[in-house]
Structures are given as C-alpha cells and as structure tokens.
Amino acid sequence: MRPGIISRLARKEIVSTLRDTRAIVSNLLIPLLLVPLMMLGLPLLLGGLFEREQVTVTEVGVVGLENAPTKLLEAFKAGNLGLKPVDDATQAVQDGTVTVAVVVPDDIERLITSGGSAQLELVSKVGNMKSELNASKVQQAVSAYQSEIVAARLQSAGLDTAVLHPVTVKTVDASSKAERSSGQLSWLIPFFIAIWTLTGGQMTAIDATAGEKERGTLEVLLVAPVRRSEVVAGKFIATMLFGLSAATMAIVGFLVGSLVMQRVFVPRLGDQADSIVSVMGGSIAVGPLAIVQLLVSAVLLAAFVSALLLGVAMFARSFKEAQSYVAPLSFLFILPAVGLQFKDLIGVSDSVYYVPVLNTLLLMDNVVRGTAVGSEMLVTWAVMLVAVLILLRFALRNFQRESVIFRS
Amino acid sequence: MAPGPSGNIAAVSELISVRGIDKSFGAVKAVADLSFSVSSGEVYGLLGPNGAGKTTTLRILATLLTPDAGEATIAGHDLKREGEAIRSTIGVVNGGMGLYDRLTGREILHYFGGLYGMKRADIDRRIEELDELLQLGDTLSRRAGGYSTGMKQKIVVARAVLHDPTIIFFDEATSGLDVVARRAVIDFVKAYPSAGRAVIYSTHVMGEVEELCDRACIIYQGRKIAEGTVKELAAAGEGKGLEDAFFQLIKRFDLSTGAAA
Numbered sequence: 091m092r093p094g095i096i097s098r099l100a101r102k103e104i105v106s107t108l109r110d111t112r113a114i115v116s117n118l119l120i121p122l123l124l125v126p127l128m129m130l131g132l133p134l135l136l137g138g139l140f141e142r143e144q145v146t147v148t149e150v151g152v153v154g155l156e157n158a159p160t161k162l163l164e165a166f167k168a169g170n171l172g173l174k175p176v177d178d179a180t181q182a183v184q185d186g187t188v189t190v191a192v193v194v195p196d197d198i199e200r201l202i203t204s205g206g207s208a209q210l211e212l213v214s215k216v217g218n219m220k221s222e223l224n225a226s227k228v229q230q231a232v233s234a235y236q237s238e239i240v241a242a243r244l245q246s247a248g249l250d251t252a253v254l255h256p257v258t259v260k261t262v263d264a265s266s267k268a269e270r271s272s273g274q275l276s277w278l279i280p281f282f283i284a285i286w287t288l289t290g291g292q293m294t295a296i297d298a299t300a301g302e303k304e305r306g307t308l309e310v311l312l313v314a315p316v317r318r319s320e321v322v323a324g325k326f327i328a329t330m331l332f333g334l335s336a337a338t339m340a341i342v343g344f345l346v347g348s349l350v351m352q353r354v355f356v357p358r359l360g361d362q363a364d365s366i367v368s369v370m371g372g373s374i375a376v377g378p379l380a381i382v383q384l385l386v387s388a389v390l391l392a393a394f395v396s397a398l399l400l401g402v403a404m405f406a407r408s409f410k411e412a413q414s415y416v417a418p419l420s421f422l423f424i425l426p427a428v429g430l431q432f433k434d435l436i437g438v439s440d441s442v443y444y445v446p447v448l449n450t451l452l453l454m455d456n457v458v459r460g461t462a463v464g465s466e467m468l469v470t471w472a473v474m475l476v477a478v479l480i481l482l483r484f485a486l487r488n489f490q491r492e493s494v495i496f497r498s
Numbered sequence: 499m500a501p502g503p504s505g506n507i508a509a510v511s512e513l514i515s516v517r518g519i520d521k522s523f524g525a526v527k528a529v530a531d532l533s534f535s536v537s538s539g540e541v542y543g544l545l546g547p548n549g550a551g552k553t554t555t556l557r558i559l560a561t562l563l564t565p566d567a568g569e570a571t572i573a574g575h576d577l578k579r580e581g582e583a584i585r586s587t588i589g590v591v592n593g594g595m596g597l598y599d600r601l602t603g604r605e606i607l608h609y610f611g612g613l614y615g616m617k618r619a620d621i622d623r624r625i626e627e628l629d630e631l632l633q634l635g636d637t638l639s640r641r642a643g644g645y646s647t648g649m650k651q652k653i654v655v656a657r658a659v660l661h662d663p664t665i666i667f668f669d670e671a672t673s674g675l676d677v678v679a680r681r682a683v684i685d686f687v688k689a690y691p692s693a694g695r696a697v698i699y700s701t702h703v704m705g706e707v708e709e710l711c712d713r714a715c716i717i718y719q720g721r722k723i724a725e726g727t728v729k730e731l732a733a734a735g736e737g738k739g740l741e742d743a744f745f746q747l748i749k750r751f752d753l754s755t756g757a758a759a
Contacts, residue, residue, distance in 0.1 A: 094612075095612075095613060098609065098612045098613060099613075102598070102601070102609050105600075105601070105605075106598060106600045106601065109600040109641075110600060305596035305597070305598070305599070306592075306594045306595045306596030307595070307596045307597065307598060309557075309562065309590075309592065309595060310590070310592075310595050310596075310610075310657070311613075312562055313560050313561075313562065313585055313588070313590045314585060314610060314613040314614060315582045315583075315585040315586040315613070315614060315615070316613050317582070492562075492563055492564070495562070496557075496562075496563075
C-alpha cells in the first residue's frame with residue numbers, strides 16, 4: 091500500500107465531509123452542545139422542583155381536622171403543610187382539590203394520652219410524582235410528631251431514647267477516590283464515546299461507499315490505478331477521524347458541563363448539590379495515564395465502528411438504503427453501554443473481556459472509576475485489534491466483489 | 499451473414515486485443531466469446547441495443563470486472579495480471595459517471611491527477627491545456643453540485659484524459675446531453691486519436707458511429723454479430739444505411755438462433 095495515495099484518498103473524504111453542513115452540525119456541534127445541556131438541564135430542573143416543593147406550603151386535605159391534637163397541628167405547620175378541611179379524603183384527591191389528604195380519627199387525643207396508638211389514614215395517588223412527594227412531606231411531619239410522643243413517654247418512664255436503638259450502624263465508604271468522584275453515571279463516558287463514534291463516522295462512511303455508488307463516482311475511482319486496499323484504508327482513516335472527533339466533542343461537552351455545574355450551578359442547588367453532582371459524575375477526575383488508556387480504547391472502538399460501517403454501507407445502492415442498514419447497528423453499542431450501569435448487580439466474569447465492544451466499554455468504565463486491571467486491558471486491546479482486522483478484511487472483500495460494487 | 503472482418507485497415511500497431519471473452523451474471527450470459535482488436539490511431543465502435551453487453555465489455559477491459567474466460571491485452575499489458583498498469587493507460591467516460599458535488603472542478607482534477615501519480619505542477623499545466631481544449635471556464639472554480647449537465651460532462655471528459663491516456667473508452671457518453679454538449683464530446687473524440695492512441699466508442703446511436711468510427715462491431719445478446727468499417731457494415735442493409743443494416747443483422751441473428759420464432 092502506498093501512503094501517499096491513502097493520504098490523498100483520506101483527505102478527499104475529510105474535505106468532502108467538512109463541507110457538508112449537516113455532517114458538521116450533527117457530528118461536532120450537537121455532541122458539544124447537547125451533552126452539557128442534558129447534564130445541566132436535568133439536575134437543575136429536578137433540583138429546582140425538589141427545592142420548590144420543600145419550601146412551598148403544600149395544601150393537605152384533612153377529614154376530622156377538629157380532632158387533631160395541637161402538637162400534630164404544629165408538626166404539620168413546621169413541615170410547610172397547610173390544612174384544608176374536606177368531607178371525603180379520597181374524593182378530594184381524585185378530583186384534584188388537593189394532592190394529598192389525611193383522615194384524623196375521632197379518638198386520637200384519647201388514644202395518645204392513654205399511651206395507646208392511633209392510626210391516621212394518608213390518601214395520595216400512587217404514580218403521581220407530586221402527590222407522592224407531598225405524601226412524603228406529610229409522613230415526615232407525622233414522624234416528627236411521633237418522635238416527640240415517644241420521647242415524652244420514655245421520659246415519663248425514666249428511660250432514654252437510646253433504649254430504642256440498642257444497635258446502630260455506621261456506614262463507611264470503601265470506594266477509592268476515583269470511584270467516589272466518578273459518580274453513579276460514570277458509564278456515560280464510554281456510552282458517549284460509543285454512540286458518538288458511531289454517529290460521527292456514519293455520514294462519512296455512507297458518503298464514501300453507498301454515496302459514491304449513488305453519485306456514480308465509485309466506478310471512476312476504481313478505474314484509477316489505485317488498489318482496493320488503498321481505497322478502503324483511505325476511507326477507513328477518514329471515517330475513524332470523524333467518529334473520534336464526534337466522541338471527543340461529546341467528552342468535551344461532558345467535561346464542560348461538569349465544570350459549569352460545579353462552578354456556576356452548585357451554589358444554586360442548595361442541599362441537593364452534593365448528591366446531584368455526585369450522581370451526575372460531576373467531579374470526575376482522571377489522571378494522565380487514564381486519559382491515555384481511554385484514548386487507546388476509544389481509537390480501537392472507533393476503528394471497529396469505522397470498519398464495520400464501511401463494510402455494511404458498501405452493500406447499499408444509495409445513501410438512504412445505507413442508513414437503513416446502519417441504523418440497527420446502534421443497538422450493538424447502546425445496549426451494552428446502557429447495561430454498564432447495572433454491571434455491579436449483574437456481575438462481570440473475565441470472559442466478557444473477550445467480547446469485542448462490550449470489553450472496551452467495560453474497560454473504559456473501569457478506567458474512569460480507577461479500577462482497571464492490566465490483564466483486562468491487554469486482553470481487551472488485543473481482542474479489539476483482531477476484530478478490527480477481521481472487519482477491515484470484510485470491508486475490503488466488499489470493495490472487491492463485483493456483485494457488491496455493481497449491485498443494482 | 500455478418501460482414502467479414504476489415505482486412506483493408508492496416509494494423510499499424512495493435513493497442514487492444516480481445517480474444518474469446520466470456521462473462522455471465524448468474525444465469526445471464528452478458529458477453530459470449532467476444533473477440534476484436536483496435537489499432538493505434540483508430541476509433542472503434544461498439545454498437546448495440548441496451549443490454550447487449552457493451553458496458554460489461556468495457557468494464558472488463560477497464561479491469562472492473564473479471565472475465566470468466568478469454569484473454570485480452572491492453573496497451574501491451576495482460577488483462578488478468580497487470581490491472582494497475584492497464585488502469586494507468588486508460589481513461590473512461592461513462593454517461594452515468596458522476597462528480598463529487600462538494601469539490602470544485604479544479605479540486606476534482608487535482609484529486610484524480612494525484613491518484614494517477616501526477617505531480618502538482620504537471621496537473622496544473624494539464625488543466626490549462628484542457629481548459630483551452632474543452633472551454634472549462636468557471637467550472638474549474640465552482641463546486642460540481644451546481645453544474646449543468648454540459649458543465650458536468652466537460653469535467654468528466656477532462657478527468658478521463660487528464661493523465662493523457664493511451665486509450666479512452668467512451669460508454670454512452672452523450673446520453674442525456676443537449677446538442678451543444680453532445681457536439682463538444684463528439685468533436686473531442688474526433689480530435690483525440692493519433693499515432694499511439696485509440697478510442698473505443700460504445701453507443702446505440704447509429705449516427706455517432708457513422709460520424710466517428712473507423713471500424714465497429716455490432717454486439718447483440720453478448721455476441722459479436724458483425725464487424726467491419728462503417729461502410730462494410732452499412733452494406734448489409736442493402737444500401738439503406740447503417741440503421742437498416744443493424745436491424746437486418748439482428749433479425750438474421752434471431753432467425754439463426756431461433757429467437758425470432
């Protein structure tokens with residue numbers, strides 16, 4: 091193979107893609123803007139909602155308000171709950187008069203003062219987020235009232251409240267610093283790399299194969315004194331480059347989103363800040379070695395995706411037909427990437443590192459969490475390299491087959 | 499009966515020699531036992547209806563398809579063993595060939611010049627020559643996506659002859675062109691052959707064969723059913739011209755194979 095010819099073939103594909111506005115928007119701008127928007131938008135929205143619900147006085151329908159002990163009324167008031175007398179609790183929740191209602195029994199005062207137990211009825215709509223949120227506010231208020239009664243009863247009996255907790259549990263987080271900082275959504279990094287590599291390389295791969303056929307330029311290219319292996323190599327390099335560019339943009343978007351979240355929005359999130367930032371992987375910090383490991387893995391993943399895209403898209407006669415062939419391929423990457431978040435529950439055996447794509451996604455997740463092992467890394471990279479060579483052979487074969495080139 | 503091979507044109511030097519080429523696609527025989535030769539300085543016509551096997555023949559000679567049987571030599575290179583060398587010496591103009599919409603005419607020519615191993619300065623010099631010859635004008639600076647059919651065909655021709663090929667294959671090169679663009683292609687074909695060069699001109703338009711070709715063969719159902727100078731071929735039509743001769747030859751072939759029944 092002649093490097094000069096391969097470089098010329100690759101450059102043409104790169105220039106052609108760079109002049110396609112759709113490709114630039116979908117490959118470079120969308121991942122750069124969409125990822126931080128998703129990262130910041132969701133927690134800000136949820137954080138805002140939770141905060142508002144906590145601060146806002148929630149109207150609670152009450153049947154038998156006149157029976158409620160003063161201490162219970164005080165607990166409701168302290169929990170930002172406004173009480174509204176209603177005749178039928180279920181009806182009031184069903185018709186939307188209130189989102190949650192409580193039925194106070196007639197004899198509650200007597201039962202409490204005699205040391206007995208009274209039962210409040212809490213009516214809410216299960217499945218309705220707002221109703222459930224407000225029901226939990228009511229339960230917190232009732233719980234506070236209950237603690238007060240228990241403390242008073244224990245005191246009158248000459249006992250300390252510690253008697254209720256003979257054994258307590260103190261939790262200790264054994265996660266490494268990297269694991270702690272990676273958050274529960276650390277799998278988003280391999281997910282973004284996988285998805286955007288596929289999306290980013292797609293347009294170039296289709297344009298360089300089915301697009302060439304549709305335009306009638308493939309025959310012209312193959313009539314030139316170039317070898318099919320050089321044609322595949324040139325198109326492969328260009329496809330890989332755009333796949334990696336899109337993945338890089340998504341990661342940059344992710345990091346920018348994290349930074350903006352920590353510097354600008356955290357102060358506005360109040361009490362929810364720490365948990366939201368942690369869940370969103372907002373404080374991910376990977377070292378230089380981890381970045382190199384991620385880069386090698388991403389390059390191999392992009393190579394796999396590019397060779398697969400070229401081989402598959404070459405079968406199609408037109409751009410549109412190629413898109414329909416390529417679309418289902420996304421499941422190959424989305425399903426394992428999404429499955430990564432459950433990997434601790436499912437349990438991962440060593441044999442998984444022999445499965446192309448899945449092994450790389452797992453490895454990248456481990457690298458982000460700082461738990462990657464050298465042997466897993468070597469097996470993953472070796473398996474991916476072999477898989478890439480097999481797929482390149484598949485793509486080359488399709489560029490050599492008369493029935494594929496002249497399929498009509 | 500087909501006219502005999504033209505023995506009156508002296509073969510100065512044989513640039514193309516095709517011997518017993520066969521090609522099938524599944525059960526369909528696209529080319530059957532096809533043989534012909536083209537000499538230096540000659541415009542050789544492949545005349546036949548759509549689906550006769552003309553394009554398949556040219557694709558075989560351009561090394562895009564591999565023949566099932568037979569041999570060929572193009573500019574001294576063996577078809578089966580020296581594909582890359584053959585592709586360096588030929589140019590192909592096909593009516594269905596396209597251009598890269600997002601590249602300018604000059605960029606397209608530079609791209610292909612590079613693939614043919616030409617140096618940048620040589621490509622620029624050759625573009626200037628072709629600009630004069632084909633009146634490329636602003637097609638060089640405009641992106642191909644905005645070309646008219648005529649502009650497109652000019653760049654297609656320029657691309658095919660950029661590397662100064664020894665042999666050019668024109669395959670239905672004027673189909674879909676307006677009268678001006680068509681005339682430009684025909685004038686170019688007329689002017690191109692010289693000592694050491696040859697053209698194979700494939701078409702179903704009788705007038706173009708009469709105007710351009712020194713010799714031609716009529717291909718029908720993948721077989722050569724006649725070959726000779728235009729005058730010799732026309733003689734089979736009892737003096738009524740090439741078109742009548744064409745139909746009579748096809749009719750005779752159908753009768754001889756039982757297809758007409």
